[in-house]
Amino acid sequence: MNSTSKDRPLRGRPRDPELEGRVFDAVMQIYAHGGWSALTFEAVARESGVGKSSLYRRWDSQQTLLHAAMKARWLPVHNIDTGSLHSDLRELAQMIFDNRTGHYANMSNRLLIDAARFPELREVSSPYMEETVLQARAIIRRAAARGEVPASLNHGLLMDLVVGAVNNHVLTTPPKLRKEMQRKAPSFLDELVKIVLRGVEVR
Amino acid sequence: MNSTSKDRPLRGRPRDPELEGRVFDAVMQIYAHGGWSALTFEAVARESGVGKSSLYRRWDSQQTLLHAAMKARWLPVHNIDTGSLHSDLRELAQMIFDNRTGHYANMSNRLLIDAARFPELREVSSPYMEETVLQARAIIRRAAARGEVPASLNHGLLMDLVVGAVNNHVLTTPPKLRKEMQRKAPSFLDELVKIVLRGVEVR
Numbered sequence: 001m002n003s004t005s006k007d008r009p010l011r012g013r014p015r016d017p018e019l020e021g022r023v024f025d026a027v028m029q030i031y032a033h034g035g036w037s038a039l040t041f042e043a044v045a046r047e048s049g050v051g052k053s054s055l056y057r058r059w060d061s062q063q064t065l066l067h068a069a070m071k072a073r074w075l076p077v078h079n080i081d082t083g084s085l086h087s088d089l090r091e092l093a094q095m096i097f098d099n100r101t102g103h104y105a106n107m108s109n110r111l112l113i114d115a116a117r118f119p120e121l122r123e124v125s126s127p128y129m130e131e132t133v134l135q136a137r138a139i140i141r142r143a144a145a146r147g148e149v150p151a152s153l154n155h156g157l158l159m160d161l162v163v164g165a166v167n168n169h170v171l172t173t174p175p176k177l178r179k180e181m182q183r184k185a186p187s188f189l190d191e192l193v194k195i196v197l198r199g200v201e202v203r
Numbered sequence: 204m205n206s207t208s209k210d211r212p213l214r215g216r217p218r219d220p221e222l223e224g225r226v227f228d229a230v231m232q233i234y235a236h237g238g239w240s241a242l243t244f245e246a247v248a249r250e251s252g253v254g255k256s257s258l259y260r261r262w263d264s265q266q267t268l269l270h271a272a273m274k275a276r277w278l279p280v281h282n283i284d285t286g287s288l289h290s291d292l293r294e295l296a297q298m299i300f301d302n303r304t305g306h307y308a309n310m311s312n313r314l315l316i317d318a319a320r321f322p323e324l325r326e327v328s329s330p331y332m333e334e335t336v337l338q339a340r341a342i343i344r345r346a347a348a349r350g351e352v353p354a355s356l357n358h359g360l361l362m363d364l365v366v367g368a369v370n371n372h373v374l375t376t377p378p379k380l381r382k383e384m385q386r387k388a389p390s391f392l393d394e395l396v397k398i399v400l401r402g403v404e405v406r
Contacts, residue, residue, distance in 0.1 A: 109319065112316070116312065133375045156372070157398070160372045160395075161364055161367070163371050164363075164368040164371030167370070168362075168363040168366050168367030169360070169363045172336045172363070174329075192364075198404070201401070
């Protein structure tokens with residue numbers, strides 16, 4: 001976990017991982033179900049059982065709260081660092097797949113829809129997406145530093161192939177084939193990573 | 204153009220490509236700007252200069268009208284058939300890129316947002332997406348029939364790589380880099396198709 005001063009709760013409060021965990025779960029739950037307009041401190045206090053004043057001491061706005069929760073729960077790409085490009089990409093593919101099919105699957109659409117309506121939400125979602133893209137590219141930068149990939153490799157394109165293929169797979173699978181998609185996911189993701197690495201002549 | 208009886212204007216009217224063209228442009232324009240609730244026969248008549256009664260004689264609902272316009276203008280994948288897998292995929296990648304960055308770029312988001320609010324729009328967008336996916340897979344089926352690809356190839360995965368990578372590339376490029384993205388698109392799309400075909404061991 002890659003924690004900079006920017007990510008720490010505000011106003012010098014010491015971290016309390018258990019409390020933060022409950023708050024982040026509540027934020028994700030509320031946001032995924034009700035969107036931006038449902039995400040009030042009131043609702044988060046009710047859902048998490050954490051007092052409003054405790055929340056305010058740590059996060060000063062809906063934005064800070066959603067950003068912190070997404071960083072911890074949504075696509076924590078910064079947690080991926082296995083030491084090999086193959087297994088880093090396999091973990092990333094799995095994370096995207098789980099993200100798109102799991103408990104918070106409709107959050108992507110929510111973010112997109114809300115970003116069109118609420119400029120203050122764009123102040124959270126745009127930097128979050130940019131950070132996540134940079135974290136994903138860091139996977140390839142580390143592989144390059146280990147000498148695993150050709151110097152000429154287009155890092156962005158490699159990432160587009162892995163992330164984009166998983167997204168497209170989930171988005172274009174019709175409802176009647178979702179169960180089969182879930183069942184076949186491990187071999188699908190294995191094959192995907194293998195094809196991409198062969199395509200960019202790694203290994 | 205792959206025209207089945209289902210796509211023909213209703214009630215036995217002979218086709219009038221010039222009139223249809225104007226109507227489809229108007230439908231796309233209105234929908235991309237105002238969404239489903241803006242897409243009335245009134246508005247289409249005004250924008251296209253085609254009388255409402257002419258419209259009603261050909262299309263019996265907003266749904267039929269939007270479906271016909273999307274089929275002609277949105278992602279006409281059924282028009283791609285160059286005779287080689289490499290150039291079919293290069294054309295497809297270009298079509299997705301243009302679709303995502305061009306005049307109607309915000310239509311994808313519109314469709315997603317409207318589909319959540321208007322069940323009657325889902326009756327257009329879901330079958331349209333399924334048809335488009337099948338048309339895209341037909342590209343690979345034809346390549347298989349020509350003996351261009353290994354029999355074991357996962358058609359869906361190949362398509363996910365090409366389409367998904369282009370989508371991800373456009374979606375994750377921040378506004379300040381859009382011009383550079385446009386400038387580099389030809390070489391990006393060339394490299395993308397080359398990597399995917401090498402990955403699946405074609406050629």
